[in-house]
Amino acid sequence: xxxxxxxxxxxxxxxxxxxxxxxxxxxxxxxxxxxxxxxxxxxxxxxxxxxxxxxxxxxxxxxxxxxxxxxxxxxxxxxxxxxxxxxxxxxxxxxxxxxxxxxxxxxxxxxxxxxxxxxxxxxxxxxxxxxxxxxxxxxx
Amino acid sequence: xxxxxxxxxxxxxxxxxxxxxxxxxxxxxxxxxxxxxxxxxxxxxxxxxxxxxxxxxxxxxxxxxxxxxxxxxxxxxxxxxxxxxxxxxxxxxxxxxxxxxxxxxxxxxxxxxxxxxxxxxxxxxxxxxxxxxxxxxxxx
DNA sequence: GGTCTAGGTTGTAAAGTGCAACTTGGTGGC
DNA sequence: GCCACCAAGTTGCACTTTACAACCTAGACC
Numbered sequence: 001x002x003x004x005x006x007x008x009x010x011x012x013x014x015x016x017x018x019x020x021x022x023x024x025x026x027x028x029x030x031x032x033x034x035x036x037x038x039x040x041x042x043x044x045x046x047x048x049x050x051x052x053x054x055x056x057x058x059x060x061x062x063x064x065x066x067x068x069x070x071x072x073x074x075x076x077x078x079x080x081x082x083x084x085x086x087x088x089x090x091x092x093x094x095x096x097x098x099x100x101x102x103x104x105x106x107x108x109x110x111x112x113x114x115x116x117x118x119x120x121x122x123x124x125x126x127x128x129x130x131x132x133x134x135x136x137x138x139x140x
Numbered sequence: 141x142x143x144x145x146x147x148x149x150x151x152x153x154x155x156x157x158x159x160x161x162x163x164x165x166x167x168x169x170x171x172x173x174x175x176x177x178x179x180x181x182x183x184x185x186x187x188x189x190x191x192x193x194x195x196x197x198x199x200x201x202x203x204x205x206x207x208x209x210x211x212x213x214x215x216x217x218x219x220x221x222x223x224x225x226x227x228x229x230x231x232x233x234x235x236x237x238x239x240x241x242x243x244x245x246x247x248x249x250x251x252x253x254x255x256x257x258x259x260x261x262x263x264x265x266x267x268x269x270x271x272x273x274x275x276x277x278x279x280x
Numbered sequence: 281g282g283t284c285t286a287g288g289t290t291g292t293a294a295a296g297t298g299c300a301a302c303t304t305g306g307t308g309g310c
Numbered sequence: 311g312c313c314a315c316c317a318a319g320t321t322g323c324a325c326t327t328t329a330c331a332a333c334c335t336a337g338a339c340c
Contacts, residue, residue, distance in 0.1 A: 021200055034326080292330090293329090298326105
């Protein structure tokens with residue numbers, strides 16, 4: 001097998017390995033929110049405001065699933081919904097104060113865990129790794 | 141926020157994004173097997189033989205979950221079980237001929253998809269990306 | 281206006297998962 | 311040898327996540 005294929009296999013295996021354990025770790029890190037729900041909240045924050053359809057497209061989830069998760073986030077008081085003034089069919093989602101606080105807390109805890117994990121990485125290595133992942137992710 | 145923390149945030153976000161979509165893509169690529177079930181079969185192949193407890197430890201899953209997935213794999217004829225001669229409590233799992241064939245097919249399809257995705261990456265970039273992922277995964 | 285499309289919601293069913301209780305087989309103290 | 315304890319798996323149970331389908335409402339286009 002060519003080196004390139006061997007490297008691609010390694011990439012596939014490692015990414016899959018990460019996915020397998022992600023849920024478990026996410027549950028430890030954010031006991032109150034599932035990985036997907038947390039990610040949705042995070043995306044809503046990143047975008048400032050977005051519609052449920054955007055979430056469905058981004059996460060490759062059915063709109064019904066998104067609808068339920070969004071309902072859950074609203075019941076938890078982490079996001080607010082308002083009808084889109086430009087299109088009454090949709091609704092605009094925004095993070096609430098509590099939602100932003102939760103995200104900030106989670107980011108801090110996450111960063112602490114990550115700092116520890118990457119102690120023996122140089123800044124250059126981290127930057128390149130992040131660059132590769134971003135490049136890979138852009139192909140999704 | 142320091143550059144290093146920004147890069148760590150990007151790494152976390154991209155890895156999580158991958159995890160979110162992994163199941164969906166896995167379902168497309170292996171319609172008959174879930175991501176976890178497929179991964180279990182793959183690990184059994186990698187190890188040659190292993191016990192259910194090994195799978196539970198590796199995937200951070202409850203032994204009951206593993207028990208059910210292993211039962212499913214056996215019903216599909218993809219693995220075989222035999223009592224461990226050295227410890228009658230456990231059982232040794234092996235991939236069957238069908239299981240090996242399925243893994244080979246999946247690896248081939250996966251490789252094709254990956255080749256396409258990485259067409260505009262240089263060999264060096266791919267090798268470095270794989271190296272970073274392996275290094276990251278080693279910390280698990 | 282009528283038809284078609286898009287965003288969301290709800291009903292339903294299936295799969296994955298963890299916890300707890302249980303069975304069986306090994307280990308170690310007495 | 312016997313009894314208590316631990317380890318590997320299995321099963322019952324409840325909960326969560328998810329997709330598909332049917333439906334409702336609101337724009338879009340003719």
